[in-house]
Amino acid sequence: MIDNKSKLHIFNTLGKKKELFIPIHENHVGMYVCGPTVYGEPHLGHARPAITFDLIFRYLLHIGYKVRYVRNITDVGHLENDADEGEDKIAKKARIEALEPMEVAQYYIDSYHFTMDVLNVKRPSIEPRASGHIIEQIDMVQRILDHGYAYVANGSVYFDVVKFERDFGYGKLSGRTLNEMISNTRTLDGQDEKHNPADFALWKKAAPEHIMRWNSPWSIGFPGWHIECTAMSTKYLGNQFDIHGGGMDLLFPHHESEVCQSTVANGEESVKYWVHNNMITINGQKMGKSLGNFITLNEFFKGEHELLERAYSPMTIRFFILQAHYRSTLDFSNEALIAAEKGLQKLCSALTTLEKLKAGNSSTEDINAWILRCYDTMNDDFNSSKLIAELFDAVRIINTVYDGKGSLNADDLALLTQYFHIFFFEILGLKAETNASGNELSNSLMDVILDLRQQAKNEKNWTVSDMIRMKLNELGIAVKDTKEGAVWEKN
Numbered sequence: 001m002i003d004n005k006s007k008l009h010i011f012n013t014l015g016k017k018k019e020l021f022i023p024i025h026e027n028h029v030g031m032y033v034c035g036p037t038v039y040g041e042p043h044l045g046h047a048r049p050a051i052t053f054d055l056i057f058r059y060l061l062h063i064g065y066k067v068r069y070v071r072n073i074t075d076v077g078h079l080e081n082d083a084d085e086g087e088d089k090i091a092k093k094a095r096i097e098a099l100e101p102m103e104v105a106q107y108y109i110d111s112y113h114f115t116m117d118v119l120n121v122k123r124p125s126i127e128p129r130a131s132g133h134i135i136e137q138i139d140m141v142q143r144i145l146d147h148g149y150a151y152v153a154n155g156s157v158y159f160d161v162v163k164f165e166r167d168f169g170y171g172k173l174s175g176r177t178l179n180e181m182i183s184n185t186r187t188l189d190g191q192d193e194k195h196n197p198a199d200f201a202l203w204k205k206a207a208p209e210h211i212m213r214w215n216s217p218w219s220i221g222f223p224g225w226h227i228e229c230t231a232m233s234t235k236y237l238g239n240q241f242d243i244h245g246g247g248m249d250l251l252f253p254h255h256e257s258e259v260c261q262s263t264v265a266n267g268e269e270s271v272k273y274w275v276h277n278n279m280i281t282i283n284g285q286k287m288g289k290s291l292g293n294f295i296t297l298n299e300f301f302k303g304e305h306e307l308l309e310r311a312y313s314p315m316t317i318r319f320f321i322l323q324a325h326y327r328s329t330l331d332f333s334n335e336a337l338i339a340a341e342k343g344l345q346k347l348c349s350a351l352t353t354l355e356k357l358k359a360g361n362s363s364t365e366d367i368n369a370w371i372l373r374c375y376d377t378m379n380d381d382f383n384s385s386k387l388i389a390e391l392f393d394a395v396r397i398i399n400t401v402y403d404g405k406g407s408l409n410a411d412d413l414a415l416l417t418q419y420f421h422i423f424f425f426e427i428l429g430l431k432a433e434t435n436a437s438g439n440e441l442s443n444s445l446m447d448v449i450l451d452l453r454q455q456a457k458n459e460k461n462w463t464v465s466d467m468i469r470m471k472l473n474e475l476g477i478a479v480k481d482t483k484e485g486a487v488w489e490k491n
Contacts, residue, residue, distance in 0.1 A: 010243075013251065024240055031053070031067060031070070035071040035074065044280050044282075045279075047317060053245050070127075074130050075102070120431055128236065136232065140227060144261065156221065159200050160199060178198060204222055230262050241272070246277075255274065280329075280330045325385045353398050361409060363407060402482065450485075476490055477489070
């Protein structure tokens with residue numbers, strides 16, 4: 001295998017630049033990614049970080065690292081509007097539906113797992129729940145109090161951001177300044193107990209109507225949203241670990257708060273490389289329930305949303321997300337998904353053609369150079385977009401050889417087959433689909449149509465043969481005659 005460990009560069013949000021990836025412990029990588037808050041059906045916004053860090057997980061494994069991948073489940077402590085006051089998102093859902101909070105959490109955990117499985121997202125090494133780590137969170141809050149960077153107010157515990165700013169400097173991850181924080185902080189009920197509006201909750205005293213609550217030294221209450229990730233990541237990965245990932249929307253306040261917590265509780269910053277995927281927009285507009293453009297993954301798979309022209313397969317969704325570099329904004333539209341579907345179909349068709357190729361005496365293509373270019377794209381901050389472009393270059397090679405306009409010797413053909421499969425299946429995590437909508441009936445119908453066309457050709461009925469080809473072309477289906485018979489693909 002090519003040694004890629006010395007070549008991998010990752011964009012580190014902390015330093016705002018690409019950096020050579022050198023893990024803390026040789027040949028081992030610890031990676032923590034913020035998972036879902038489980039109070040609703042998984043949507044396109046959940047798919048992007050899941051697929052982004054699945055790509056990273058797969059590539060790190062492929063180049064020889066032993067990876068411990070931890071992705072949490074937030075089932076307590078995440079309040080409405082990401083604030084320190086208000087109702088817990090899961091508890092609110094439970095109240096509305098007259099269910100137990102953990103009943104709500106389990107239902108949506110199962111739903112999340114199902115959709116991630118059909119998107120071919122690998123399960124993490126460890127998937128801890130916030131509600132299962134209350135003791136660890138209480139312990140970390142106590143350590144922050146012991147070091148003098150938090151205070152108790154009416155049974156709640158708040159992190160002292162002003163003191164942290166004075167001693168360590170605040171905002172190194174997000175670039176936010178304390179003055180900016182204070183000027184942009186809204187006055188909410190309960191914030192009068194804070195020393196400063198920029199302070200954030202580590203532990204909240206539960207109001208009488210709050211369903212989820214635990215005993216602590218300070219009150220019967222529940223942990224703040226930010227403390228869970230700091231407690232669980234360091235429990236399973238150590239006080240320092242390599243990669244912390246999540247969506248750009250978590251950069252502030254969630255991840256900035258994590259920097260504060262780990263610096264104080266553990267005596268050092270925990271994370272070496274912060275990695276953030278960018279957002280998905282819908283027709284140029286931010287996705288959100290209030291805007292009416294919120295689409296769940298199951299709605300994509302079934303085509304059951306007013307913004308969808310039809311259903312799209314899980315692999316089309318995965319390919320659509322991978323077509324863009326993870327740090328770029330990705331805009332959904334039906335046109336973009338249809339284009340992704342066609343692109344995926346071309347790659348799947350090439351896989352079929354690749355199996356039919358026969359080795360020649362010499363090669364007209366440099367397969368080793370192609371392999372190196374593919375690795376170079378992944379070593380350049382996991383650039384799946386450029387990797388896919390290289391796969392399309394391989395499609396050109398495959399078709400050139402298949403049409404008899406080029407050749408590959410046995411060694412090069414074996415290399416092309418091996419590495420096309422590695423990049424398509426193992427690293428990008430795609431699955432071959434006979435067509436990108438997964439419609440077996442369509443394939444069977446096309447087989448019948450092509451058989452009828454072949455029969456017309458055998459009878460020298462060129463009028464019928466040409467008419468079938470022309471009608472299919474009008475439907476966006478291109479028919480190509482090859483030595484092995486007619487093949488088809490969507491234009």
